[in-house]
Amino acid sequence: MGLFPVLAVLLFAMAVVAAISYLRMEEMQAEQQSVQRDGEHSRQRVNLRLAERQEQLQKFGxxxxxxxxxxxxxxxxxSLLSLDNPEVLDVTWLNLDGKARASKEMHDTAGYPLPRPGMGLPLPQEQVLLDEVRKSRQARYVVVTRHEGEDAFLAFMLPLGQRDAPxxxxxxRYNLSSLLYYAIPSDVFASYAVSLMDAHKRVVAGQSVNPDDEKIAWWQLWSSMHSSVYNAPLATVDNVLTLHLRAYRASGSMTNRGLFLLVLALSALTAWMLIANWLxxxxxxxxxxxxxxxxxxxxAMExxxxxxxxxLDxxxxxxxxxxxxxxxxxxSAEELIGQRPPYSFWHEDDHTRHHRILSKTLQDxxxxGGYVMRVLRKNGTTFEARIYMSPLIGVDGRQTGWMSSMTDITEPNxxxxxxxxAYERFTRVLDALDVSISVAPLxxxxxxxxxxxxxxxxxxxNAAGHMQMLTKAGSPGAPVEGVARNGEDTLAGLPTTALQDASNNTEIYLAGLGKWIEVRSRYLEWVDGRLAxxxxxxxxxxxxxxxxxxxxxxxxAQAASRLVTMGEMASSVAHELNQPxxxxxxxxxxxxxxxxNGQIDQEALLGALDKTSRQAQRAGQIIQRIRTFVKRSTPNYSDADVETMVVxxxxxxxxxxxxxxxxxxxRVERGLPILRVDKILVEQVLINLLKNAAEAIDLAGMLAERRHVRLDVSTAVREDRPVIEFSIEDQGSGLSQETLDHLFEAFYTTKAEGMGxxxxxxxxxxxxHQGRLMxxxxxxxxxxxxxxxxxxxxxxTTPVSRDSQTITS
Incomplete structure (x- = not known):
């Protein structure tokens, strides 16, 4: 039913449009037939005139x-031809080689040069025409234009003499404008824009109307979509010219225009009434x-x-x-609606309290915050509920009663x-821990x-103890003193990374408690949103x-190991000291x-004493090395030169x-950086490894050519960091797989008198020293x-570099 007005409007509009369209199509069809008829008649007239001129020229030739x-x-x-041929501009007689024998200008050539006797044709198009006629031995036409936009003319060339051997x-040369003027009746020019076009669709003569330049009234928009046009080639000129006719758009009469506007207005009024009714x-x-x-x-929401x-009312x-x-x-709703206090869902023990609350509510x-009541179900069970009351205002702004909401709070309670x-259990667990836990806001x-x-x-x-531990341990994510604080917000003084991810583990000593404390701290968001x-x-x-x-x-143990090492080397040391x-x-x-015997002079005595002194110094150096090595001392990390330690x-x-x-x-590579190590401990490692290598060779009974140990010291990269690597190689019998598996375990040894x-x-x-031994x-x-x-x-991280050389001994 709702679409009927729309359909009526559409049918009425379609009927009006169909009637107007039919009448317009009949009119356009008649116009097109008239254009075709006049165009064909004009084309025949032009072809006939060109044929007559061609016969005259052939006869003249x-x-x-x-x-x-x-x-x-x-x-x-x-001159005799010019009387009846006003469109012919000039005639030229050419030799076989294209040179002019004679020429005669019949009418104004519009600036085109006339070939002179003994001269060739002046324009390239004319030369092309000459070549085509000489090749085909037949008459030819061509449209000649020197420059685009200038007047063109029609060139005609005819071979003379024998057909096979001209x-x-x-x-x-023909004036195209004169050709149209004398060939086409004047009534055609009155009704149509007549023009001649070349093969490139360019107008070379006549008048052409561009439909885009014409002003069209709004009621002529539909009719302007169709133009009456005639196009046909001129058959007698090798299709190089096309006759083009376009009818002038005529304005409609006042009667037709008035009827059209009246029908349009009535149609619009009817459509508007129907649409308004439908809307x-x-x-x-x-x-x-x-x-x-x-x-x-x-x-549904309720x-x-x-x-x-x-x-309530x-x-x-x-x-x-x-x-x-x-x-x-x-x-049910039927059982509740209409009830007065006391209501059926009131508990008997609470009637007095509910009456008092309801009385206060009715008195505004x-x-x-509402109130809590015990609600009695129809089956006799009860539950806790919270009741909220508010005035019920009608559409006229007056209070008509009260609105109450009831929420079951049994589960929330x-x-x-x-x-x-759970909080009490959690607090009891935390209190039972021997670990101190505290939280304080920033x-x-x-x-x-x-x-x-x-x-x-x-x-x-208060948080005095909390702040004391943080002050000594440092805040989580805090920068190290002396290091640029690139990852810190300069305004708040806090790290820019997620605070909940920042943590800090530090060991401090609290003199007031006399305890060493391991402090672990991190940021967290407290329940009220504060950062703590x-x-x-x-x-x-x-x-x-x-x-x-x-x-x-x-x-x-380290000191004892050094003493054991010296004890094992005692005979060697004694032998070494016995020589000096x-x-x-x-x-x-x-x-x-x-x-x-008086057989020594002063010079010989001084030489002997000097040799005696050097032997004494040698013995003293050996004893000093042993004393320094076995002397017990606390770990002493200091800058040490690798070459000195090795020597x-x-x-x-x-x-x-x-x-x-x-x-x-x-072999020690020169230019090695200074290490911060305990020099005596590193030397102890080197001596133990070198002594073990010598023992392995001696126990294996190797020949003299295989009784040597090699020590290489150089820089390397291990675990993605630069290191100094010490490598000790011997040519003994090697280690078994079992020995390799337990080599570095305490008290494991393969020696009969070793302690492991x-x-x-x-x-x-x-x-x-943060290194590795393998x-x-x-x-x-x-x-x-x-x-x-x-x-x-x-x-x-900041090594002291030296000249890159190598020490070999």
Missing amino acids: RELQPELASPAAFADRV DSFLYA HLRRRQRSQQELLSETSFRR NSLVIGMRA LDGRISYVNSAFCQMTGW QIPQ RIKRQLTN GSKELLFANQAYRHWFTDD QLVVATDITARRQAEEQSAQHEAR LTAINNYCNGMISRLR EAVELAEIEMRRRNVRLQY IGLNLCRSIVES AENIYNDNMVTGCRFTFWLPIP
Whole structure:
């Protein structure tokens, strides 16, 4: 029913448009037929006139004799043609080679040069025409234009003489505008824009009307979509010209225009009335639909609520309840609507209280936060609910009653009790820990949380102890002093990364408590949204004491290892000291004997004393090296030169090497950076490894050519960091797989009198310097030819570089 007005409007508009379209199509068809008829007649007239001129020129050529080739005689004969041929501009007689014999201008050539006797054709198009006629031996036409936009003319050339062997050519030029003017009737020019176009669709003569330039009235827009046009080629000129006719657009008569406007106005009025009626009907239907939708939406919203809604009139009588209220109480809407106090869902023990609250509500003394009541269901069970009351205002702005909402708070109360119990359990667990836990906001002395251990350590109720631990430990994510704070907000003084991810673990000593404390802190967001710091402090006094005792035991073990090493080398050291002492004794006995016999002068005496002094210095150096090596001292990390450490270790190790008849070769790369290490401990590692290599060769009974040990010291990159690598290679019998698996374990040894602590201590020393110690066999094909011990120490971040050279000994 709602679409009927629209269909009526559409049918009426289609009928009007169809009638006007039919009449216009009939009119356009008649116009097109008229244009075709006049265009065909004009084309025949032009073709006929060109054919007549061609026959005249052919006849003129046949009568042309070579003896009449003088310009004067040729001009006289051509003058006779000009009387009946106003469109012919000039005629030229050409030789076979294209040179003009004679020429005669019949009318104004519009600036085009006339070929002179003995000269060729002046324009390139004319030369092309001559070549085509000479090649085809037939008459040809061509449209000639010197420059675009200038007047063009029609060129015609005719071969003379025998058909197969022409001896000359007759060349004539036509004025195209004159050709149209004399060939086409004047009534055609009055009705049409007549023009001639060349092969490139360019107008070369006549008048052309551009439909885009014509002004069209708004009522002529549809009719302007169709133009009456005629195009046809002129068959007698080799299709080089096209006759083009376009009808002038004629303005309609006042009567037709008035009738058209009247029909249009009546049609618009009728359509407007129908559309207005249809729109009014649509608005009315839409309003009804919106009202129905709004009512359905409000009812659905009320029924979907989990909150019970109840309306009371001014006397306290129930006038409305929603489905949620009925589901909560178990009473139907029919049973509840119309009830007066006391209501059926009031508990008997609470009538007095409910009457008092309802009386205050009816007197506009509404409780701001609502009130809690015990609701009695129809089946006799009860539940806790919170009631809110508010005035019910009608559309006229007057109060018509009261609206109340009821929410079942049984489950929230149960959850609240569970949360309270969980909080008590959580607090009890935290209080039972021997770890101090405290939380305080940034920039405040308020203590948000503290467990029993914190309150036991710090008796104050404020955050003084919390701030004391943070001050000594430093804030999480805080920059190191002296380092640029690139990752910090300069305004707030806080790290720009996520604060919850920033943490800090630090060990501090609290003199007031006499304890070593491990402090772990991080940022967190408190329940009220404030940024706070959590500090977890653990008493590590016992652990620190145990670590100190362990460090002391390790130092004693290292000293004992050095003493054992010297004990094992005692015979070698004694042999090494015996040489300088024997030399000193011999020098002294020799000098005494010669002094008694008076056989020594002062110069010889001084030489003998100098040699004795050098032997004594040699013995003193050996004793000093041993004393420095075995002297017990606390760890001393200092800047140490790698070359000096290697040389001093080699001097002590070579004593054992010489005793076992083992040759030592060492190579130290020059320019090595300074290391910050305990020099004595690193030398102890080198001496132990070199001594073990010599023992391996001696116990394997190697021949003299294989009794040598090689030490290489150079820079390398290990674990993505620059290091100095020490490599000791021997040519002994190697290590078994079982030995390699347990090589660095404490008290594991393959020696009959060994204690199994040497290599274990070596690895502990290297790892205490952040380095690594490794062992592997050396293979030649599948045969073990020796063993290689390698350890490396990291280079400081700012090494002291030197000239890159190599020391070899």
